[in-house]
Amino acid sequence: MPYSAEHKKQSRERILLSAIDLFCRRGFDQISIAQIMQHAEMTHGAFYAHFSSKVSLYAEAILTAGRHSLLVRKGGDLDKEKMRYLVTEYLSMEHVRQEGYACPLAFLSTDVAHRDSEVRASYEKVFNGMVDRLAQALEATGRSLQTARAQAQYLVVTMVGTVSIARSLSDTESQKALLENSKSSLFAMLAD
Amino acid sequence: MPYSAEHKKQSRERILLSAIDLFCRRGFDQISIAQIMQHAEMTHGAFYAHFSSKVSLYAEAILTAGRHSLLVRKGGDLDKEKMRYLVTEYLSMEHVRQEGYACPLAFLSTDVAHRDSEVRASYEKVFNGMVDRLAQALEATGRSLQTARAQAQYLVVTMVGTVSIARSLSDTESQKALLENSKSSLFAMLAD
DNA sequence: GTCTATAGCCGGATAGAC
DNA sequence: GTCTATCCGGCTATAGAC
Numbered sequence: 541m542p543y544s545a546e547h548k549k550q551s552r553e554r555i556l557l558s559a560i561d562l563f564c565r566r567g568f569d570q571i572s573i574a575q576i577m578q579h580a581e582m583t584h585g586a587f588y589a590h591f592s593s594k595v596s597l598y599a600e601a602i603l604t605a606g607r608h609s610l611l612v613r614k615g616g617d618l619d620k621e622k623m624r625y626l627v628t629e630y631l632s633m634e635h636v637r638q639e640g641y642a643c644p645l646a647f648l649s650t651d652v653a654h655r656d657s658e659v660r661a662s663y664e665k666v667f668n669g670m671v672d673r674l675a676q677a678l679e680a681t682g683r684s685l686q687t688a689r690a691q692a693q694y695l696v697v698t699m700v701g702t703v704s705i706a707r708s709l710s711d712t713e714s715q716k717a718l719l720e721n722s723k724s725s726l727f728a729m730l731a732d
Numbered sequence: 733m734p735y736s737a738e739h740k741k742q743s744r745e746r747i748l749l750s751a752i753d754l755f756c757r758r759g760f761d762q763i764s765i766a767q768i769m770q771h772a773e774m775t776h777g778a779f780y781a782h783f784s785s786k787v788s789l790y791a792e793a794i795l796t797a798g799r800h801s802l803l804v805r806k807g808g809d810l811d812k813e814k815m816r817y818l819v820t821e822y823l824s825m826e827h828v829r830q831e832g833y834a835c836p837l838a839f840l841s842t843d844v845a846h847r848d849s850e851v852r853a854s855y856e857k858v859f860n861g862m863v864d865r866l867a868q869a870l871e872a873t874g875r876s877l878q879t880a881r882a883q884a885q886y887l888v889v890t891m892v893g894t895v896s897i898a899r900s901l902s903d904t905e906s907q908k909a910l911l912e913n914s915k916s917s918l919f920a921m922l923a924d
Numbered sequence: 925g926t927c928t929a930t931a932g933c934c935g936g937a938t939a940g941a942c
Numbered sequence: 943g944t945c946t947a948t949c950c951g952g953c954t955a956t957a958g959a960c
Contacts, residue, residue: 543943551943567846569761572935585938586944594936645897650842653899654759660902667897693910694917698886701893705837705859707845710852718885725886735925743925764953777956778926786954 552590554580559601560608564647565638568598568655595655599662602652605644606666611673611696613641618677620730627726630699631719636706645670645696646703670696691729698722744782746772751793752800756839757830760790760847787847791854794844797836798858803865803888805833810869812922819918822891823911828898837862837888838895862888883921890914 558580562571573594574584591597606612610629618626634640638647645667652663675692679685702722706715750772754763765786766776783789798804802821810818826832830839837859844855867884871877894914898907 548943565846567761567842569759570846573937574935582943583945584936585946588937589943646842647845648842649896649900650759650838650840653839653896654757654762657902660900664901664903664906667901690913690917693913694890697893697897697910697914698890699893700897701889701891704841704845704896705889705892708841708852709856709859710849711856714856718889721882721885722889725882740925765955766953774925775927776954777928780955781925 548590551580551582551586555582555587555590555597556601556604559597560605560642560644561638563598563601563651564605564642564644567648567651568594595659598655599659602644602648602659602662602666605642606662606669608641609643609645609666609670610635610641611643611670617680618673620681623674623677623730624727627695627699627723627730631702631723631726633716633719636703636715636719643700643703646700647707649700649704667696695726695729698726740782743772743774743778747774747779747782747789748793748796751789752797752834752836753830755790755793755843756797756834756836759840759843760786787851790847791850794836794840794851794854794858797834798854798861800833801835801837801858801862802827802833803835803862809872810865812873815866815869815922816919819887819891819915819922823894823915823918825908825911828895828907828911835892835895838892839899841892841896859888887918887921890918 555576559571559576562576562579565571573587576597577584577587591600610626629635630643635642635646645663648663652659671689671692673692674695675685675689678688678691683691699722702718706718709715709718747768751763751768754768754771757763765779768789769776769779783792802818821827822835827834827838837855840855844851863881863884865884866887867877867881870880870883875883891914894910898910901907901910
């Protein structure tokens, strides 16, 4: 065969990375398959050798984006200091402006709500993964399993809500103020 | 003239209400002008006698939805008891399922982030209106202006984030658990 | 102001050559 | 597997009669 399995895998990966970037930037409907493929340096027609439909790409892209997100990217254990650093990065203007990897939970929340159950299952999986990771870290700081889980869930919800709203505001100063305000409240919670 | 000014005003209002309902349910791109007009009991062509484009309708619909939202609908002063009631209603499954009026902040956040500045300015206006309203109520309970504003902003962000994420989850039980968890955290904040 | 009809465009998905 | 070309449906917006 003229193309190796390895080559196919790489093409598929390029499509996924391209899709994540563009979907987070402009949403599912505003991005065409042609744009995704162009960004991945291929042509429109090649798409269907890798994915069965645009929606199924979306579901998989969300999972991949979850693995790349800064909430799970940091390897190893999260101590108190790393937790504070993570919150700071999440609630930064760089994240809001999508200058690095974007968190799909914050960038695609209402977009996902309108899709079928496959897409929403992906979203839920990413959400649970992040909560689990943070809960584990909070438990290691002496909290009970129950409060660790409750606080982790609350932490994710607030961070996601903050970034999501900040992205919808038109004024830069308002965005910064919003990020700072949430950050200090969450730091207070983590300080206990 | 065959149609009175009053009649035109009513048609326009019907279009706006139809648009709010449908946009919140499925997002801007997934709803066509034909669907909005059909739901308002008119035909496609009549639309442009009332709005110059679909986007300009969107910007105005967000403002109207903000005025109908339960966060501002309750007239008069908000005492402590009413605040608790409001949070409970906002974080209810009825709201998540859009059985009554939906809050555009929670239902359209990432959708708005991808639009032009006119739409985002509408969103920002609604957001500020809600924060102002809650800040006023919190100040009346003895808090300083500064902490009242900070807590109001935080309150809105958390409620919006919670509902927004809940709508993207695929499992009903997870949705309920999420709502309950945020509710108890926010009640604790309000109790001070 | 509202209707029917249509222009004009774009996007998802498929066909077939290489 | 990737390319070019195309089908087909749906959409925004406009035209013109009533």
